[in-house]
Amino acid sequence: MTYRVQKGVVYLVGAGPGDPGLLSIKAKLILEQADVVIYDNLVNQKVLDWLKPEARSIFVGKSSGQHSIPQDEINALLVKEAQNDVSIVRLKGGDPLVFGRAGEEVDTLDNAGIHYEIVPGITAAIACAAYAGIPLSQRDISSSIIFLTGHENPEKTSLNLDFKEYAKSNATLCIYMGIGQLKRIVGELLEGGLENDTPVAIIENGTYLKQRSCFSTLGHIIEESEAMSIKAPAIIFVGDVVNSRSQYNWFEEKPLFGKKILVPRPRKQAGELSQLLENYGAEILEVPFIEIEEDYHRDTIANVFTDIASYEWIVFTSSNGVDLFFDLLDKAYKDIRSIGLSQIAVVGKATARAVRSHKLKVSLVPETANSNALADALIEYQTLDNVKILLVTGDKNSDLLYKRLQDEGRAIVDRLPLYKNVHTDLSKNENFQRFKTEGADCVLFTSSSTVHNYVAATESLDFKNGLKPKFGSIGVKTSEILRQHNLPIAFESPKANLDNFVVETLSYFRNNKEQIK
Ligand code: SAH
Secondary structure: OOOOOOOOOEEEEEOEOOOHHHOOHHHHHHHHHOOEEEEOOOOOHHHHHHOOOOOEEEEOOOOOOOOOOOHHHHHHHHHHHHOOOOOEEEEEOEOOOOOOOHHHHHHHHHHHOOOEEEEOOOOHHHHHHHHOOOOOOEOOOEOOEEEEEOEOOOOOOOEOOOOHHHHOOOOEEEEEOOHHHHHHHHHHHHHOOOOOOOEEEEEEOOOOOOOEEEEEEOOOHHHHHHHOOOOOOEEEEEOHHHHHOOOOOOOOOOOOOOOEEEEOOOHHHHHHHHHHHHHOOOEEEEOOOEEEEEOOOHHHHHHHHHOHHHOOEEEEOOHHHHHHHHHHHHHHHOOHHHHOOOEEEEOOHHHHHHHHOOOOOOOEOOOOOOHHHHHHHHHHHOOOOOOEEEEEEEOOOOHHHHHHHHHHOOOEEEEEEEEEEEEOOOOOOHHHHHHHHHEOOEEEEOOHHHHHHHHHHHOOOOOOOOEOOEEEEOOHHHHHHHHHOOOOOOEEOOOOOHHHHHHHHHHHHHHOHHHHO
């Protein structure tokens, strides 16, 4: 599916309740092309990762301790940006037209003669009910559903609706923005005739990996939600259907639900591991302790490329190396055939995938993802005597492979370093700041360099008030480095690959439920 955004048009887009998977395909396509995105608090900022690099994002919500930007200023901003001949997304949590004040924005755009389109989103009531397993309607129990708001708009603190009227409706009540008014809402529903034992559920941060639910009755919901200190954003469901909720709490009972896991890698490399763990319900803090910076000499590139077809093997030790190499090659030759008939060897599966994404076959991937295993595999594969090998690397960790191929294999090895690892300034990294105060259930190390970088950045942390993390290692090599730094290893993957590492992480948490809590 494709969708082409237009300049000068404002797209009022629903961002859904939190889980980025719940935006519509159209919403994602529009976000990917937008020039400007104006968004509020309830939008999960992860969806902003889809923006093109040059897009501007403007936050107009309420940040802690500050008032939100007044609605007329937001309206004026929309008009101003639309006149700049850019495509604008006005991104709102849930559905833009459900308690979202989009109506006022639409009026403004109408009056200013600005074109707009509206893309609906999944509203909190629908999404939270699904993620808590509550059927909003059910034969013989409830055949109507009412969406209500505790405040008429988020800036007002007074209650405008009379909930007594809804007590007699026999409908499932879905109450937005009601937490601050819970006592009055419950009081009025009881006064209106609902029984003390009417089932109630409150879902906080629904569809996020920190979702919590409080199941109770009208008679007890106030004390029980206070005991759990339930806070906004949360939605209240009132009605007998709450008791028909599914036995299996499919979302909150995922095996890693409620676990916070630090993945000490840059976003691009952490992506796959994070995704696998998120599918099992873990909350992932990705922290790029180091970042990759291009670093190469033009002369070296020129020399290597002149003879590129003469190498029998091209060896890649990381997916970063792969991507940079093919970028440079493309700039130089605009033709993939320039590498001739060279065979390709890589250190591990992720690097292999990077090569395959350039439609090239990988001839060799060792069982275990490290330099020694790669050297073993190459030496075993064929005699390397006088064989020309190009080793595409970063600024680190290539010595061992280079020496073994040259000394043991007696190959002719040329090195092509393309990037270096640089330390990141973490003072503004939100995930790292959270890790410093809250800690995490565990840190997953996927290479020796992730251990070194983690240690350098966290030496002074004592986790006095947060969770002291356990350490998981992807394999023997990484464990060696953990031991050198005196970091206790809670679990080690039997094979150094992501799938095995995830399985090991799952079984660690399954076997250690009590100790961790
Ligand atoms: N337009 C939004 C609603 C905005 S009003 C929508 O369609 O969902 C804000 C209220 O929505 C919050 O106070 C809360 O009651 C509800 N809400 C939004 N996101 C939520 C979430 N992830 N979990 C629980 N409630 C949520």
